[in-house]
Amino acid sequence: MDQNLRVPGPTPLPAEVREAQAAPMIDHRGTEFGEMLREISAGLAELIGTQGDVLLLTGSGTGALEAAVVNTLSPGDRVLGVTIGAFGDRFIKIATAFEAQVDRFEVDWGHAADPAVLAAHLATNPAYRAVLVTHNETSTGVTNPLHELASVVRNAPDEPLLVVDGISGLGAMPFEMDDWGIDLVVSASQKAFMASPGIAIAALSQRAWNATETARMPRVYWDLAEARKWAEKGQTPWTPAVSVAFGLRVGVRRLLAEGRERTWARHAAIASAVQAGLEALGLVLVAAPADRSQTVTAAWLPDGVEWGPFNAAMRARGLIVAGGQGAWVGRILRFGHMGGVGIDAMCEAVRVMGETLAEHGRSADADAAVRVMREAFEARQAAPVG
Numbered sequence: 001m002d003q004n005l006r007v008p009g010p011t012p013l014p015a016e017v018r019e020a021q022a023a024p025m026i027d028h029r030g031t032e033f034g035e036m037l038r039e040i041s042a043g044l045a046e047l048i049g050t051q052g053d054v055l056l057l058t059g060s061g062t063g064a065l066e067a068a069v070v071n072t073l074s075p076g077d078r079v080l081g082v083t084i085g086a087f088g089d090r091f092i093k094i095a096t097a098f099e100a101q102v103d104r105f106e107v108d109w110g111h112a113a114d115p116a117v118l119a120a121h122l123a124t125n126p127a128y129r130a131v132l133v134t135h136n137e138t139s140t141g142v143t144n145p146l147h148e149l150a151s152v153v154r155n156a157p158d159e160p161l162l163v164v165d166g167i168s169g170l171g172a173m174p175f176e177m178d179d180w181g182i183d184l185v186v187s188a189s190q191k192a193f194m195a196s197p198g199i200a201i202a203a204l205s206q207r208a209w210n211a212t213e214t215a216r217m218p219r220v221y222w223d224l225a226e227a228r229k230w231a232e233k234g235q236t237p238w239t240p241a242v243s244v245a246f247g248l249r250v251g252v253r254r255l256l257a258e259g260r261e262r263t264w265a266r267h268a269a270i271a272s273a274v275q276a277g278l279e280a281l282g283l284v285l286v287a288a289p290a291d292r293s294q295t296v297t298a299a300w301l302p303d304g305v306e307w308g309p310f311n312a313a314m315r316a317r318g319l320i321v322a323g324g325q326g327a328w329v330g331r332i333l334r335f336g337h338m339g340g341v342g343i344d345a346m347c348e349a350v351r352v353m354g355e356t357l358a359e360h361g362r363s364a365d366a367d368a369a370v371r372v373m374r375e376a377f378e379a380r381q382a383a384p385v386g
């Protein structure tokens with residue numbers, strides 16, 4: 001049975017990506033690899049709106065979060081960790097492990113950070129060396145207003161570095177690294193870029209590079225200055241995930257061919273269709289409309305529906321969604337819609353979820369939910385991009 005993989009990463013691989021990833025191995029110190037590395041980095045830079053360097057690292061997104069911390073900070077540095085969920089907590093955990101002095105700017109799960117409250121915090125506390133922010137909090141399906149938060153951080157005392165976890169948003173949602181004044185952002189191949197897991201992405205501003213020169217946290221594998229030195233020669237310091245790079249090149253080419261604004265509009269239209277469909281099934285969404293993510297939707301599990309058997313029943317029908325994380329295990333389900341997503345696969349997923357809910361004693365009309373989804377999708381497709 002084919003799986004309808006709707007977890008918020010890894011995302012389904014388009015056939016073209018799968019074929020590329022099956023290509024014969026090449027020398028990672030040869031010209032062919034060098035050309036591929038340069039093409040992917042340049043393409044990513046265009047997609048995220050930067051003239052700066054975009055580095056490809058071998059590892060998952062968490063490795064790039066660690067790289068972001070250890071390359072820009074020193075033990076004892078005052079850092080503000082903006083956390084709205086499990087991944088914001090992870091960023092803080094990493095900075096704390098490397099002995100930054102981290103203050104938590106904590107927002108209740110299910111909500112976005114408020115720029116005015118962040119501004120007040122920054123104005124009334126001693127200056128920070130860096131502010132860590134998650135763009136899209138995958139554990140709750142909430143997107144932070146990053147452009148506004150960035151402008152608050154840019155105006156804060158002593159100009160802290162703005163270091164962003166863009167793992168589940170980059171490539172799918174509006175993002176203007178240079179215009180918004182982001183110093184460092186990371187992501188990973190298995191999210192909107194439609195490739196297998198294995199390559200982490202790190203983009204740095206000049207201010208971030210300046211910070212690497214004085215940062216004293218220990219680093220070897222994740223040394224970004226070393227990665228940049230090798231990237232200039234078309235190589236990576238350590239053996240790269242070559243097959244993933246073959247796939248990532250195709251993913252990046254597909255996104256460039258679609259065009260950033262159209263990709264963002266497609267994700268927005270799919271997200272509003274999924275939200276409408278789940279609500280039509282009687283589910284209550286976690287996030288308020290203004291905070292809802294365009295790449296992952298979280299909904300409360302209805303009373304009386306137990307995650308274990310419900311999830312098993314969906315999986316038996318080929319639908320793979322994610323459950324909750326941390327304190328929200330068994331309380332929510334999460335539905336991913338990033339990368340090469342199209343409306344038909346999403347409608348099919350919501351239909352299967354509706355039929356499974358009906359089997360679990362809920363009154364859910366799957367056909368009606370799918371109709372609502374298609375209407376919501378078409379309404380958004382017709383709306384101007386923005």
Ligand SMILES: Cc1ncc(COP(=O)(O)O)c(C=O)c1O
Nearest residue numbers: 060061062087136138167168188
């Ligand atoms: C926002 C965010 N941060 C960090 C991570 C961790 O990335 P990885 O699992 O690739 O290490 C994820 C993965 O889902 C994520 O969505």
